[in-house]
Amino acid sequence: MRLLHTSDWHLGHILYGFERMQEQKFMLEQMVSIVKEKKPDIFLLCGDVYHTSQPSSAVQTMFTEAVLQIHNANPNMQIIITAGNHDSAVKHEIFREPWKFLNVHTIGSVDREYPENHIIEIENKAFVIAVPYCSNRNMPEDFYSSLLDKVEELNKNNLPVVLSAHTTVFGCDFLGHDNANEGIVGGIESVGLENIGEGYDYFALGHIHKSQFVDRPNNKVRYCGTPLAVNFDERFSHTVSIVDIASHNSTPVVEKIEIKDNCPLVNLPSEDFSSWEDVKELLENFPDDKSAYIRLNVEIENMLPSEAYEQANVLMQGKKARLCFINTRRKEQTTENLQTMSLSEFSAESPIDIARKYAEHKEIVFDEQMQEIFNDVLDEIEREAREE
Numbered sequence: 138m139r140l141l142h143t144s145d146w147h148l149g150h151i152l153y154g155f156e157r158m159q160e161q162k163f164m165l166e167q168m169v170s171i172v173k174e175k176k177p178d179i180f181l182l183c184g185d186v187y188h189t190s191q192p193s194s195a196v197q198t199m200f201t202e203a204v205l206q207i208h209n210a211n212p213n214m215q216i217i218i219t220a221g222n223h224d225s226a227v228k229h230e231i232f233r234e235p236w237k238f239l240n241v242h243t244i245g246s247v248d249r250e251y252p253e254n255h256i257i258e259i260e261n262k263a264f265v266i267a268v269p270y271c272s273n274r275n276m277p278e279d280f281y282s283s284l285l286d287k288v289e290e291l292n293k294n295n296l297p298v299v300l301s302a303h304t305t306v307f308g309c310d311f312l313g314h315d316n317a318n319e320g321i322v323g324g325i326e327s328v329g330l331e332n333i334g335e336g337y338d339y340f341a342l343g344h345i346h347k348s349q350f351v352d353r354p355n356n357k358v359r360y361c362g363t364p365l366a367v368n369f370d371e372r373f374s375h376t377v378s379i380v381d382i383a384s385h386n387s388t389p390v391v392e393k394i395e396i397k398d399n400c401p402l403v404n405l406p407s408e409d410f411s412s413w414e415d416v417k418e419l420l421e422n423f424p425d426d427k428s429a430y431i432r433l434n435v436e437i438e439n440m441l442p443s444e445a446y447e448q449a450n451v452l453m454q455g456k457k458a459r460l461c462f463i464n465t466r467r468k469e470q471t472t473e474n475l476q477t478m479s480l481s482e483f484s485a486e487s488p489i490d491i492a493r494k495y496a497e498h499k500e501i502v503f504d505e506q507m508q509e510i511f512n513d514v515l516d517e518i519e520r521e522a523r524e525e
C-alpha cells in the first residue's frame with residue numbers, strides 16, 4: 138500500500154498583503170505530477186487546506202480544480218481530506234456526498250454519534266482512521282484508541298492501518314511557528330503519544346510545519362510539513378511524504394519529495410541578524426530578476442532609522458522580489474517593558490504575558506482569578522474566529 142501524506146496547504150494565505158495564488162498553483166501542479174508518477178493508493182491531506190475559514194471564491198476554485206486533477210492523475214486512488222484548525226469544519230463537509238463520486242472523502246468535524254464514520258476501509262489496501270482538528274477539551278474520551286480497537290476487530294486480512302490527525306504532539310520541533318512552546322503550538326495543546334492508543338502502522342499528522350518523525354527511532358509517527366513555506370522562519374526544505382507499508386505490523390518506508398517554490402521566502406541575511414548598513418547592502422545586491430518575498434533581519438541599538446522603509450523601497454526598485462517586513466532585534470534584549478518592545482518582540486509574546494505586563498505597568502493586580510477570566514475570554518475569541 139502506498140500513501141501520499143501531505144498537510145497544511147494554507148491555500149489563500151496572504152503574506153504581508155501579498156496573495157500567493159501563483160506559487161500555490163505551482164505547488165498544486167507538482168502534486169498532480171507526483172501522483173501521476175508515484176501512483177499512490179491513498180492521497181491524505183491532513184488539515185489546513187485553506188489559511189482562513191473564509192477563503193475567496195478564486196481560492197476555492199483553485200482547490201476544487203486541483204482535487205479534480207489529482208483524481209484524474211490516478212482515478213482509483215482514494216483522496217482523504219480532513220479539516221485543520223484554520224479550516225471551517227462545517228464548510229469542509231458541504232460537498233461531502235458529491236465528492237464521493239470521485240473517491241474523495243471530506244471529514245470536517247468529529248462525529249460523536251457515529252465515530253465509525255472516521256474509519257475508511259480501502260478494499261484490499263488499508264484502513265484509514267481520519268480525524269480532523271478538534272480541541273483537546275472537545276475531543277471525546279479515548280477517541281483515537283477506541284477507533285484503533287474497532288479497526289483491529291475489522292482488520293481480518295492484516296491490512297496496513299493508518300491513523301491521521303491535525304494536532305500537536307509532545308516533543309515535536311515547532312520551528313517556524315510563532316507563540317509556541319512545548320505545551321501549545323499555534324493554539325493547539327499538545328497530546329502525548331501514550332494517550333493515542335496502539336495498533337496503527339503509521340500516524341500521519343498535520344499542523345506542525347516542519348517535516349519530521351516524532352517517535353524516533355520507531356519512525357512511524359510523522360509530520361509531513363508544509364509543501365510551501367507560510368512563515369519566514371520555516372528555514373527548511375518543503376516536501377511531501379510517500380509512505381509504503383507492506384502489511385499490518387510492518388515498518389513504513391518513507392520517501393520525501395521536494396516541492397519547488399517559484400517565489401520563495403528569503404531572509405536577508407539568511408541566518409541571524411545584521412546591522413542596517415549591512416542589510417541594505419545585501420538588499421542592493423539581491424538579483425533583480427529573482428522572484429522572492431524578502432524579510433530583512435536587522436539588529437538595532439535602540440530604534441530602526443525612521444527612513445528605513447523608504448530607503449529599502451528605493452533599493453527594491455527594478456527588482457522582481459517584493460519586500461515584506463523589516464524584522465528588528467535589539468542588541469540588548471529588554472523585553473520586560475511593553476513601551477520599549479519592538480513589534481517583533483511584541484508579537485513573539487503570548488497574549489497572557491502581554492496582559493500581565495500591561496497590568497504591571499498600570500499597577501493592576503493580575504492574580505489567578507484575573508488570569509482565568511483572561512483565558513476564558515481568549516478561548517471565546519478564538520472559538521468565534523474559528524466559527525466565522
Ligand SMILES: [Mn+2]
Binds near residue numbers: 147185344345
Ligand atoms: Mn498549518
